[in-house]
Amino acid sequence: MKIKVNKKILERNEDFAESNRKFFKKKNIFCVNMISSPGSGKTTILEKTAKALKNKINIAVIEGDLYTEFDADRIRKTGLPAVQIETKGACHLSAQQITKTLHQFDTDKLDILIIENVGNLVCPSDFDLGETARAVVLSTAEGDDKCAKYPKAFAQADVLLINKIDLIKHLDFNISRVKRDAKKLNKDLKIFEISAKTAKGMERWFKWLINAKR
Amino acid sequence: MHEAIVAQNIIDTAIAQAPKKGGKVTRVVISCGQINALNDEAVKFGFEMAAAGTICQGAKLKIKHIPLKAICKNCHKKFNFDLYNPKCSKCGKSDFSLGDDAPLLLEEIEFEACPPQAGKIH
Numbered sequence: 315m316k317i318k319v320n321k322k323i324l325e326r327n328e329d330f331a332e333s334n335r336k337f338f339k340k341k342n343i344f345c346v347n348m349i350s351s352p353g354s355g356k357t358t359i360l361e362k363t364a365k366a367l368k369n370k371i372n373i374a375v376i377e378g379d380l381y382t383e384f385d386a387d388r389i390r391k392t393g394l395p396a397v398q399i400e401t402k403g404a405c406h407l408s409a410q411q412i413t414k415t416l417h418q419f420d421t422d423k424l425d426i427l428i429i430e431n432v433g434n435l436v437c438p439s440d441f442d443l444g445e446t447a448r449a450v451v452l453s454t455a456e457g458d459d460k461c462a463k464y465p466k467a468f469a470q471a472d473v474l475l476i477n478k479i480d481l482i483k484h485l486d487f488n489i490s491r492v493k494r495d496a497k498k499l500n501k502d503l504k505i506f507e508i509s510a511k512t513a514k515g516m517e518r519w520f521k522w523l524i525n526a527k528r
Numbered sequence: 529m530h531e532a533i534v535a536q537n538i539i540d541t542a543i544a545q546a547p548k549k550g551g552k553v554t555r556v557v558i559s560c561g562q563i564n565a566l567n568d569e570a571v572k573f574g575f576e577m578a579a580a581g582t583i584c585q586g587a588k589l590k591i592k593h594i595p596l597k598a599i600c601k602n603c604h605k606k607f608n609f610d611l612y613n614p615k616c617s618k619c620g621k622s623d624f625s626l627g628d629d630a631p632l633l634l635e636e637i638e639f640e641a642c643p644p645q646a647g648k649i650h
Contacts, residue, residue, distance in 0.1 A: 315547065315551075315638065315639045315640075315641060316636055316637070316638050316639075317545055317547070317636060317637045317638075317639070318635070318636050319541060319545065319634045319635060319636055319637055320633060320634070320635055320636075321541065321633070321634050322631055322632065322633060322634075323534050323537045323538065323558065323632045323633065323634050324530075324533070324534075324537065324632060325537075326537070437530065440530060440564075462611060462614075465563055465611060466563045466564070466565075469563050469626075469629070470563075498614055498622065498624075498626075499626065500626075501625055501626075
């Protein structure tokens with residue numbers, strides 16, 4: 315006896331993601347899910363974003379890591395509210411974890427929520443968190459061949475931040491290769507070349523974030 | 529992809545959908561896209577592990593891989609996107625737009641016809 319099911323296998327995560335999405339819409343919160351390998355500079359990007367925008371717009375951050383409160387502490391030092399999710403071994407954040415964390419913020423006053431996912435260019439791409447936009451970060455030291463190797467991260471993103479461009483002079487990193495490969499997977503992808511350390515290119519990212527919120 | 533979670537989800541659904549108590553699952557068909565891809569070996573391994581002791585034990589798992597369609601901007605040919613060789617199969621140009629990737633889907637579950645109830649043996 316055959317039963318046609320035709321059901322999404324990760325439906326349980328998608329149900330929570332959908333409820334998060336509705337919540338963000340109702341509260342008019344622009345939520346960004348930030349994905350990258352460990353060490354690409356996500357937290358530094360967020361620290362600099364916090365410092366530049368905290369007096370213009372209300373931002374909060376959810377930090378995902380296997381262990382420690384390090385990143386949430388770094389964000390709180392900038393003056394922004396931040397909640398750390400320790401996954402205790404899980405390699406990605408799930409939509410349900412976000413649902414459970416949201417009440418820890420004053421969401422009535424929030425404009426932008428940035429979720430820094432667990433550092434991992436593979437698994438977080440499979441789990442919709444209900445975000446409004448997805449940002450993928452690739453740092454130059456990781457190499458210029460990552461788009462074809464990890465296509466899902468790039469295919470599903472709205473923004474690609476190519477970070478640590480100040481290091482390019484020391485590396486064999488072909489930035490046009492990255493842009494070409496990324497655009498092949500995702501023709502609408504916005505690409506910003508930045509250095510969170512030197513602040514080069516960061517203005518364009520800030521502008522995108524503020525305009526996207528509107 | 530999370531093959532262990534996928535395997536567990538398939539089994540949970542099969543148990544929930546079982547028409548009669550004790551009806552064994554003989555075959556499950558799932559499908560995935562090229563970007564929403566699964567590793568066959570890992571998901572089969574996970575399925576076997578998670579199926580042990582359930583109505584899915586011994587069931588066959590079929591995994592369909594749905595190609596990702598692309599349309600060439602030069603000659604308008606519709607072709608299957610090949611990650612290793614991302615160019616139009618007709619004109620060879622690599623200027624194309626990608627369609628939507630197929631989702632990860634549990635398509636069908638096949639149950640064994642229930643055997644007639646045997647008398648209780650003590």
